[in-house]
Amino acid sequence: MTLFKEFQSALKGLWSLAVGLKVTGREFARPQLTVHYPRKVVDNIVTYRGHIELVGKPKEPAVPKCITCMMCATVCPSGCISIKKFPPPKVAPAAEGEEAKPKAKPVKTPKAFNLNYNTCSLCGLCVQNCPVDSLRFSTDVYLAGVSRADFEYDLMARLAAQAEAVAKAKAPAEATAGAKPGEGGE
Amino acid sequence: MSEIQTGDYYTRHFSPGPSDDTLIINMGPQHPSTHGVLRIIVELDGEYILRCEPVLGYVHRMHEHMGETKSYTQYLPNMGRVDYLHALAWNWAWCGAVEKLAGIEVPERAQYIRVLTTELNRISSHLLWWGAYILDLGAFSPILYAFQDREIIMDLLQIPTGSRLTYCYFRFGGVSADLSDAFLAGLKDFVPYLRGRLPMYRDLVTDNVILRKRCEGIGHFSPELCRRYGATGPVARGSGIDYDVRRAEPYSIYDRFDWEVPVLEAGDAMSRYLIRLAEIEQSLKIIEQALATIPSGDFIAKGAPKPKWAPPRGETYFAVEGARGKIGVWLVSDGTKTPYRVKLRAPGYCNLSLFAEAAQGVLLADAVSILGSLDLVIPEIDR
Amino acid sequence: MNIATCPFPAIAITATDYAKCGSTAYCYVEPRNVVRAAKYFFEAGYFIEDVCGLDLEEGFEVVYHFDSFTAPGRVSLRLVVPHDKPVVPSIAGVFPGAEWHERETTDFFGVVFEGNPNPKPLLLPDDMTLHPLVKEQKKRQPAVNVFVVHRLSEGKEPTAAKKKPADEDEEA
Numbered sequence: 225m226t227l228f229k230e231f232q233s234a235l236k237g238l239w240s241l242a243v244g245l246k247v248t249g250r251e252f253a254r255p256q257l258t259v260h261y262p263r264k265v266v267d268n269i270v271t272y273r274g275h276i277e278l279v280g281k282p283k284e285p286a287v288p289k290c291i292t293c294m295m296c297a298t299v300c301p302s303g304c305i306s307i308k309k310f311p312p313p314k315v316a317p318a319a320e321g322e323e324a325k326p327k328a329k330p331v332k333t334p335k336a337f338n339l340n341y342n343t344c345s346l347c348g349l350c351v352q353n354c355p356v357d358s359l360r361f362s363t364d365v366y367l368a369g370v371s372r373a374d375f376e377y378d379l380m381a382r383l384a385a386q387a388e389a390v391a392k393a394k395a396p397a398e399a400t401a402g403a404k405p406g407e408g409g410e
Numbered sequence: 411m412s413e414i415q416t417g418d419y420y421t422r423h424f425s426p427g428p429s430d431d432t433l434i435i436n437m438g439p440q441h442p443s444t445h446g447v448l449r450i451i452v453e454l455d456g457e458y459i460l461r462c463e464p465v466l467g468y469v470h471r472m473h474e475h476m477g478e479t480k481s482y483t484q485y486l487p488n489m490g491r492v493d494y495l496h497a498l499a500w501n502w503a504w505c506g507a508v509e510k511l512a513g514i515e516v517p518e519r520a521q522y523i524r525v526l527t528t529e530l531n532r533i534s535s536h537l538l539w540w541g542a543y544i545l546d547l548g549a550f551s552p553i554l555y556a557f558q559d560r561e562i563i564m565d566l567l568q569i570p571t572g573s574r575l576t577y578c579y580f581r582f583g584g585v586s587a588d589l590s591d592a593f594l595a596g597l598k599d600f601v602p603y604l605r606g607r608l609p610m611y612r613d614l615v616t617d618n619v620i621l622r623k624r625c626e627g628i629g630h631f632s633p634e635l636c637r638r639y640g641a642t643g644p645v646a647r648g649s650g651i652d653y654d655v656r657r658a659e660p661y662s663i664y665d666r667f668d669w670e671v672p673v674l675e676a677g678d679a680m681s682r683y684l685i686r687l688a689e690i691e692q693s694l695k696i697i698e699q700a701l702a703t704i705p706s707g708d709f710i711a712k713g714a715p716k717p718k719w720a721p722p723r724g725e726t727y728f729a730v731e732g733a734r735g736k737i738g739v740w741l742v743s744d745g746t747k748t749p750y751r752v753k754l755r756a757p758g759y760c761n762l763s764l765f766a767e768a769a770q771g772v773l774l775a776d777a778v779s780i781l782g783s784l785d786l787v788i789p790e791i792d793r
Numbered sequence: 794m795n796i797a798t799c800p801f802p803a804i805a806i807t808a809t810d811y812a813k814c815g816s817t818a819y820c821y822v823e824p825r826n827v828v829r830a831a832k833y834f835f836e837a838g839y840f841i842e843d844v845c846g847l848d849l850e851e852g853f854e855v856v857y858h859f860d861s862f863t864a865p866g867r868v869s870l871r872l873v874v875p876h877d878k879p880v881v882p883s884i885a886g887v888f889p890g891a892e893w894h895e896r897e898t899t900d901f902f903g904v905v906f907e908g909n910p911n912p913k914p915l916l917l918p919d920d921m922t923l924h925p926l927v928k929e930q931k932k933r934q935p936a937v938n939v940f941v942v943h944r945l946s947e948g949k950e951p952t953a954a955k956k957k958p959a960d961e962d963e964e965a
């Protein structure tokens with residue numbers, strides 16, 4: 225009787241292996257799921273939130289909307305944002321006789337805006353708390369570097385480069401649009 | 411300790427046993443079955459474990475001290491790093507504790523968003539555990555199947571959270587972004603898809619005779635053992651303890667859904683395995699119902715705290731059910747912008763503490779199976 | 794639970810609002826009675842949730858959280874030990890799960906748990922002498938500044954649950 229039971233359980237075990245092999249066989253015939261990087265890349269990067277970058281003003285894309293309120297630098301848990309303000313305008317000493325010049329407006333845009341991406345925890349608190357929406361996430365995901373300095377970004381330079389690239393891409397488009405006036409600007 | 415220390419950990423702390431014939435070996439901190447950097451000193455008599463002692467702290471980062479130096483908001487990203495597999499449950503534990511302390515109301519839609527994303531995250535955590543556990547037991551290919559499904563979850567969760575692993579999505583009074591239509595549509599398709607995959611998991615692995623032989627009757631934990639060590643989650647439920655924080659200490663809107671707490675009496679590694687697979691099904695059930703009833707509205711409360719906000723003084727304890735068990739946050743506030751004390755109760759820590767007792771007298775190979783069935787995430791244990 | 798019917802010697806028991814602070818009762822004991830208290834909780838079917846430390850002006854407060862698998866209701870068992878002699882009897886003989894929690898508290902606060910079967914550093918390195926969660930004297934807050942007791946409105950609870958135990962312990 226026990227011998228019979230042994231056989232039965234051995235057969236059952238063997239059958240479970242056959243069932244498993246059937247699954248393997250079925251999957252074997254399926255098309256490949258992985259993507260051959262770098263010849264191909266995945267297509268869902270748009271929703272990825274990479275390191276932060278500055279947003280330019282709609283009229284002047286090379287100038288950030290930022291008003292150097294320092295909110296992002298204060299709220300950042302990792303302390304990876306460093307912003308340099310322009311010095312406040314010097315009030316020229318009222319020269320004799322002349323009427324005092326109208327006070328120059330303080331420059332609100334940052335002089336420098338640096339991000340140390342090495343320590344960023346991608347929490348999104350800076351983007352969420354910026355009062356003028358001057359920050360957004362980039363979708364840079366294919367990042368590689370040989371030293372830490374490679375991940376210390378000058379975001380002002382990045383914005384300027386982006387604006388230039390956009391302008392360049394626009395220029396030929398405008399040249400063709402110029403032939404048909406009336407359809408140009410939006 | 412000022413005196414110069416000689417010898418290694420064993421000679422200092424693990425005094426020689428009663429017999430000369432025993433062999434002391436190290437499992438870890440680089441052993442693949444210890445899932446990261448857990449080290450276990452094992453004293454063997456032949457193939458049998460006489461006693462063992464886990465050595466922790468290799469990835470200890472003192473999260474509790476960081477809690478006392480950062481502001482309430484700034485502590486949020488830490489939560490995703492405590493347990494990277496079920497980051498959203500930790501997000502929830504921290505946000506929930508602060509909300510409870512300050513009496514912040516969470517809008518209806520945000521509650522649903524939290525349930526949807528946390529349950530989805532729980533499934534992805536269980537899937538990874540499933541693959542890794544089978545890998546511990548020596549089968550390589552199942553983890554690839556698990557990753558195929560987990561990939562879809564990560565793509566989905568990437569839409570609202572923007573990240574793929576260490577989510578920092580919840581905020582006090584809600585979440586940081588609304589769910590998009592793409593996410594909701596993707597989730598709607600995902601529920602029947604994963605349901606269709608589960609029988610494949612059963613055919614491929616659960617019914618497999620080799621897995622059965624390595625799990626059934628191995629690592630028996632009695633309910634009493636779980637109680638003495640404070641084990642929770644699938645470990646306790648696999649030992650016949652009907653305990654789930656989502657039902658025992660109801661928080662948020664879990665009481666609105668129709669779902670069950672799977673419980674098995676056997677208490678062996680197989681029952682912990684089956685519990686987790688059953689929990690995937692229950693999570694799918696919750697997601698399905700939440701998807702059908704999700705209301706429109708705000709995803710974050712109108713008066714949600716600003717970054718420099720300080721809660722009233724007082725203390726509170728808030729617990730949620732993570733993939734590994736009860737996650738607790740004990741928060742003491744003195745009314746300033748930084749917490750006075752944050753205590754994180756990690757479920758894996760309590761679950762692992764019973765291992766030394768449970769592993770006495772088992773085969774070394776079975777100890778690997780028991781360790782795997784505990785579902786260890788070392789950063790969570792070390793904090 | 795009530796101080797009159799309490800089966801172990803307690804200094805004060807306060808029924809608290811579960812919805813606000815997550816515990817149904819705070820139960821203060823003297824350090825030497827903690828094992829008896831733990832035995833009571835063990836026999837009453839509770840499981841140990843965690844053991845936490847807290848650095849206050851009055852001393853180190855050690856908080857044991859017990860919860861039950863069947864009936865919800867966390868009880869927090871508390872005691873205060875002075876900064877210069879932080880010694881508490883270990884409850885690892887009752888709840889073996891407390892062993893790791895106690896070692897963690899020793900790591901972080903330097904509170905010594907007498908009778909712990911394995912009193913070695915657990916999370917911190919062996920040769921570390923610093924206790925990271927001990928606060929500087931000027932940053933320490935008195936208990937009255939951090940605890941707001943959400944008492945249950947019904948029933949009569951003992952008053953002055955907060956300050957009392959600390960004072961008594963410092964005199965002792």
Ligand code: SF4
Pocket residue numbers: 289290291292293294295296297307353354355356357358359
């Ligand atoms: S929060 Fe926005 S506006 Fe303020 S400094 Fe940062 S980027 Fe500039």
Ligand code: SF4
Pocket residue numbers: 276296299300301302303304305343344345346347348349350351
């Ligand atoms: S995402 Fe978070 S960590 Fe990164 S720069 Fe912004 S606030 Fe700092």
